[in-house]
Amino acid sequence: MKFTGLMKIRDFKGKNCGDLLNLILLGLVVFTVFISEISLYLFSDGLMLVLSHIFYFPLIFLIFQYPAKGLRISFSLAAFYIFTNLIIYVLAGSPGEMIFYSGILFVFTYVCIGTVTTVIAQGLHQKEDDLKEIQKRYLNIFENSGDGVIVHRMDGKILMCNPAARKMFEIEGSIDEELDFKDLKIEGDCKLMRKALAEVMRDGHGFYETEIKIKSGKVITAEISASMADSEKGIMHVFIRDTTGKMNALNALRESENRLKSLTNQLPEVIFEMDSNGKFTFATRYSTNMFGYSPEELEGGMLFQGILSEEERERATKNIHWFLTGHIIGAVEYNAKRKDGSVFPLMVHFGYIFNGGEISGLRGIAIDISQRKHMEKALRRNEKKYRSLFENSNDAVIIHDFNGRIIDINDSLVKILGYKKDELLNIELSAVYPGSEYNALKDALSNLKESGNYFYETKLKTRSGNEVFVEISASIVSKSKGIVQSIIRDITERKISESALIESERRFRNLTDLLPQIVFEIDNGGMITFLNKNGFDSGIISPEQFKEGFNIYSLIDEPDRSRARENFEWMISGYRSERGYEYSVIKTNGTKIPFLIYTSPIEKNGKTEGARGIAIDISSRKRMEEAFIVSEERLNLAIEGAGVCVWDWDMVNDEMFFSGNYQEMFCYSEEGCYKGSDNWKDILQVKFFRDIMDFFNDVVDVEQRVIDKESRHFESEYHILCGDGRYKWINVMGKISDTDSGGIPLRIVGIMQDINEIKQYQNSLYEANRKLNLLSSITRHDILNQVAGIKGFTDLMDKKVRDNDELTHHLKRIRQASENIKEQIEFTRDYHNVGVEVPRWQRVDNIALRIKGMARSSGVTIDVKCGPLEVYADPMLEKIFFNLFDNAVRHGEKVTMMSLDFVKSNDYGVIVVMDNGLGVPDKLKEKIFDHGFGSNTGLGLFLTKEILGITGMKIHETGVYGEGARFEIEIPYEGYRFSE
Template identity: 20%
Template sequence: MERLEKKMLDLEKANKALKESEQKYRELVDNANCAVIVIEPTGYLSFVNPKFCEMMGYTMKEVKKLHLSKLVHPEELAMVTENFKKKLSGQQTPKSYKVRALTKRGDAIYVDYDSAVIKRKGRIVGIQAVISDITERKKAEEAVRESEEKYRMLFENANDVILYVNKYGKIIDINKRVEDIFGYKRDEVVGKNFVKLGVLRPKNIPRIVKLFRNSIEGKEIISILELEVKNKNGKMLPIEASTRVIKRNGKIVGTMNILRDISARKKAEEEIKAKSQFLESLIEQSPLPTFVIDSAGIVVMVNKAFLKAYNVPKKEMVLGKNALTEPANVRQGVVKYIKEALSGKIVEAPEIEFISPYENKKTVTKSRLFPIFDTANTLTNVVVMHEDITERKRTEDQIKASLKEKEVLLREIHHRVKNNLQIIHSLLNLQSQYIKDKQILHVFKESQNRIKSMALIHEKLYQSKDLARIDFVEYVRSLVADLFRSYETDSALITLKTNIDDVFLGIDTAIPCGLIINELVSNSLKYAFPEGGQGEIHINLHPEKEGKFTLVVSDNGVSFPKNLDFRNTESLGLQLACTLVDQLQGTIGLDRTGGAKFTIAFTEPKYKQEG
């Protein structure tokens, strides 16, 4: 009996301990940070903890009808189903694996699936799984992978050689650019000590080793260094090396080194240097006073001609000065031209009276300013060249004064010729008062008109700005007006119509041309309109191509006699007109329809046109 009571007591203690254990396990599962589920052999879930509901978005009530297939991404379902079946049949499967799960909303999340079979009396009755959400970790891993891929792509496709060296000088990694620049394959370089690779000049090795050790020890880091190295073929190459230390957990473990081939840059620098030396030589040998400023306006060069022209004892008195603030430049208005040149323009400054600050000497100077650009099209300097034109200016002034004197003299000559012709005109007029014969009187009047036409040419010339050429429009109007007065023509009955372009003729063309118009208009006034007759006289003058002109003098009066040859007539006026046309090497024609229309074509010689 006592033994039975003891067994009952032990059984009661065991049941109590079991309940306490189950309670603790339940609390542990309910409060776990990962999802815990139990899956029946049918694939349906028989138990889940609160974390599962939180992770997957289901309620406890919804879980009762939830099948495993609803929780797995379609692309992962076949693999999960196969492992589930193997697990139930007791076959060996991975204890845990990573898989994409689907939440209630259909979102895919990455989970770590760790499962174990549940046995009762030696028989598998289900599977218990622990599920951890590793989405954020997966994203972080993916970001790291993408970053590594991008870095690797940049590393491999860089234009420069990039190599990693550990703290012992051993090359850990190098990009493929090493083959293009140095001629080495990657596997010929990786794993070797950079000193023993054979690319450094022996005399440079101690210095490079010291700099490397200082970098590793954190003492000194040379960010950029230029040196010559030898490629696989033995050719020396100029390179630019930059170094950065690599740290892990705050400790320096090696260096990252970038080697850039600067052969092209060095070549360009040499070309620029040669051009600069050539330019300096040209400037120095130039006979024109010249100085050079930099982009800030500071004088950086001055030639011997400048020192001599302005009596500067030493070039140091000019070098380093700011051309934009130099008092002499400011005072004489030179600064604005310097600023214009500094903006990139070629400037030709006007004549300036320049007073040297080094001697009280006034000169007339003309300056040219040329900007200079580097290969990047950036303005680096401005060359300022002075030309002393004092003597030339003095000579020009003398020539201008002489020309002015000649112009006054020529005007006086034209004026006196006009006066002399006017005196002859007046004498003929006085003489005609004693002539009773009408025919002789008529001859005197025509001679007066011819003299008047020539006098008018000289009058217009001395009144004109151009002493070599005459404004023919104005001349014709004055000439015909005088003829109308001479023949006492009633302008109400006979009118003048002119159509003359802006024509300027030299004196050797204007005089015969004026006489021709004088004779033809006089002929119209005398014969075309009988006493009291009405009509029009037309004068047209137009320039044609290549210095040719067409002059037309016509009237609509009595028709010119058909049987009269105007080239062979006793009329002195028509004879004179034909002779003057020949003098102009021109042609003359007559249209007798509806009056008389004379057409004269002539060419003014080029030497006459040009004066």
């Protein structure tokens, strides 16, 4: 759509050339050109006249093209004309004065024509520029106007539509798209529109306001102003302003005024206006309630003083005169008098009524302050109560201003902070806040200014520098003065409890996450509200399902679901059971797992709000039960095959039960040896029971070590009389399986094994060993006799061959060999004794005392710190400590001190033998216990290791080379004790 077609260029007719001076100058120029033309016609011949006028056309054309250069163009053409004439006339041979005169006239004519043409051309160009500027401004207003603007023809064809109109009527598409009024799909008052159109056609413009329904169905209120832009072409300008907001505001204003009027009539105060004479001109309805006078009575000419008591009227008259003369206005308290004659206190707030900038009356609010007066009296009475409450409150109370200046405090704050009252009143509030909590104080004061009250938790610093947790409820008691009252409660203990609770919850969560079972909580509807880590890891429920909400009954297999729901409902109704219920649970992958579920109710305020429980995966137990049945069958088969009898002594009821091959073992019939009969006392001698009781009642020094009866095993052999009259050797082993709270055995279980044949083999073996020992002893004695003979003969020969070095050398070798034979024979004697005798309990300190006597002669002191320690070892135990002493003296170089100590470990005890000698190099710590190692055959430490190994003891060297040797003898837990 082209804007230029809509603008009509008005006639040029001297609109901007009306200036008188310009008209005079133009007339003079035209007159001069006219005179010049006449002169040229008279003085010039035909050829010259033609040549001169030919240049008018390019002159006028160039000046219209370049109006700013008109004068230069005219002078240039004039000069060119003179030059051309001179050349022509010189060539023609007829130069003369006429040529010169005519040339000057033509130059003058060209300049005049150029000047006129320049003025006209510049004027036209200026008009064209002005027109373009006007078009640009109009288009800018058109595009950016907040009102909708539509330019259309009378046939409804829209020529132009600005963005505001397109937005108002929800027009979509390109801005260059041709539109018709029908495309707008607007609905309105057709009669009003036709009337407005007729008005525009008649008067050239029209204005009306109406409601328009646009195509989306939205109804807007609009002011429409229309005018004819071009009556000949039937082009009309329409300006549309959306006044929906304004109309809504006007409606809201009317409604607000109505509400205000209704509100003022409902207020328990009287709002009134009076003129400069003090007469009422307006009063609200409440005047009837307050004064007994209706608004009509007051507005009927009644003076303001008429509603006051007689003694107040003169003061009221002076006050009204004072206010009307422009003095400071405010609230005044009077004693008012009702129509019935009763008097009451009245507070009146006055304000000015201005008319034309001058005070024309007063406006005010009258308030019955009878209740306030009563409240003031009550307030004074309550002030004492408040002060008593302030001073005796368990909570600390502090009154301060926004600058932190402390105004007043009570004794509770003194107790909390440890200051004296005078000290607190002379410091700033920030002084009792730690540096880390200073921002909390600033935030509190800031929030107080905004909301008037603020509750927060912080820490305060006591006089001693400690910090206490407090909660503070602060409120402004006087906003004008900036006075704040803060109630402070010491919550240090609560914070400690909360921290403990948080820690407890964290520990509970960590503990439940560590449990291998599933820990859960559900509400009364069965929805899972808590689940530990194992619950998610087990694959029963995913975290996403838990967040969305998951019912526990959907986890239970269909056959068990109704039973589970029934058990849960029983529990909610008050039924309690400590037993667990077994259900089949469906995992997310569809597999079914047996679970044993224990639940207990969650009770709050005496009501059951759900349940918490533990779910145990018993699939492994199920498999174990099946395996146990198989294992038990195998065990029974093994017991029967091994000929073992299992016994179980119930010491509470003094009953003995047997299983296995007990009839055959004791040679009794099944009737004569019933498992629960009293005949077991006849089968087993009294010594058997006495030995068992003595063994399990063997309590030693509790300060040293208390024997764990539950882990000790009893084992002994008995020669028992059987049912057929013969005696049998029976090996009896037992262990405590149950005790009471004091550790007294309640039940002992064990096995019995027929070792009669083994005893016979042992006796035969013992007899064979006895004979071998006798033979070995005789053989060693004979060999040592022969070695003694060799030694005697070598001594005799040595005296005879002293001068023969070669023979002396050989004799020395023979003597050394005989000594080696002697030591080896003695070692075989010692080694032969290892394990020959049965191990027994031996006091270590007694052995050490015997070695002490030998140590004194060697200049070595032995410190024994093991106490009354007894060790279950081979009778050659003394040989061990002698070897350790002998090694220290032989190889420790300068040993002056040895110690013997005992330390306990979890599973064993350790005897530590130390000296202050040289010690053992690290690379030799294991080799020194090998057979044949060392300068003296190494038989001592090798023999030590072998003797200790008989009863399960071990020896190690753990000392630091250069600081002394340290031998540690490890003793099994059951291999040591402390005697009384």
